Amino acid sequence: MRTETVENYLKTIYNLSADNTAVVANQQLADKLDINPASVTEALRKLHELKYVIYEKSYGTRLTTAGVKMALNIVRRHRIWETYLVKELGFGWDEVHVIAEELEHVKNDKLINKLAEILGNPVFDPHGDPIPDAKGKIQKSNFIKLSEAKSKNNYKVMGVTDHSTAFLKYLDKHHLVIGAGVTIKTIEEYDNSIVLICQKKEVNISPKAAECIIVQTI
């Protein structure tokens, strides 16, 4: 298998399995990678042979130790590049994902470590995702989804799980950037949409959007 193909599968499995705590379904992979389910089955069988995953027919897939190691490496490259693009090259947080998707495949540890060093070895990327260190160690956190937040409480925006330009531009518009403080005003009973206060302005957040915003109690 081409390394780029392997890397894309492992990275996606890692992300979908919530840090390898859950098993991933073929369908999920097919959706995320925009690939036919039949091709996913085929690829997983090969990845199993290569000992990167444990793939059990009609059950699910999870990464092996070797698979996690490789996945963490790609995730590190991706997140370091995203941070570099924003912090050093002046890109917006809404435009770096696609570029990092290509840059992450450049295989040169010295390069990534040099970028990390210039950035001061950051622990979170511009979307609030943790950056594994050179050894694969990841910062733990007690963040929750905004959809799990309680009424009247105060929170700080720590990250997002949707990296699409559209979503990030929408957040920018309402000043919902990383580090912003928000107060939950009300949670609508009937549809779970959230009304919160950010920068003294009321913002209405749909349940779908609330699923993608990561916050911390303050």
Added chain:
Amino acid sequence: MRTETVENYLKTIYNLSADNTAVVANQQLADKLDINPASVTEALRKLHELKYVIYEKSYGTRLTTAGVKMALNIVRRHRIWETYLVKELGFGWDEVHVIAEELEHVKNDKLINKLAEILGNPVFDPHGDPIPDAKGKIQKSNFIKLSEAKSKNNYKVMGVTDHSTAFLKYLDKHHLVIGAGVTIKTIEEYDNSIVLICQKKEVNISPKAAECIIVQTI
């Protein structure tokens, strides 16, 4: 055809044709790309269909206007990255070629132009090769190969045509870096090897090496 394949062929054709002034032979391409001649024939036929080259059977290949445009774009990306790696990220001129070979395929004009801007829109890369500007315009020069230099004359090292780590390290050892002044002491009649003075020290240059060093009269 995959863009990366197209890009590698066009870039190589461009480099081998001396800025598109000559026609390129299949053999040359097969050697440079380390690919079987049969595969080269096949690829050239496709590139011809895609209107990137004019390929005449058993005669040779040259780039079309569209081909030159694309080639210049890749060459620009490659050389901007090499310069950035050396000037901004502290890499040696002998280690950047391989990395740039991967980075050059990342398709984002804004990124390249941003790097160029940070570098002050450089016109030459760390090996002395001219960097096309965003429109594809290239700086002309009156440089010659060291192998064409005359005895007793003074020259300045302007570039190299061999980017291998081994060769560049050899040059570093003798202080033959870009910008260095050299005086031709003698040219051996029988084998054309050159004895020159650099930093007050005598250096013997083989005819093969002299072919790969670019100088300018001073």
Added chain:
DNA sequence: ATTAATTTTTAGGCATACCAAAAATAATAA
């Protein structure tokens, strides 16, 4: 002008990474 050497092309194959359609399996609802 032949012969010899080299280069190029043809022909037939192979692995990768996809696909669509059908069959098998698992999950959900009636």
Added chain:
DNA sequence: TTATTATTTTTGGTATGCCTAAAAATTAAT
């Protein structure tokens, strides 16, 4: 529990980009 729906796998195909071996064409040498 059975029927329905959804997911997964199998089967049979495709395009890409490479290969080897052999034939054909070109170039160089005698």
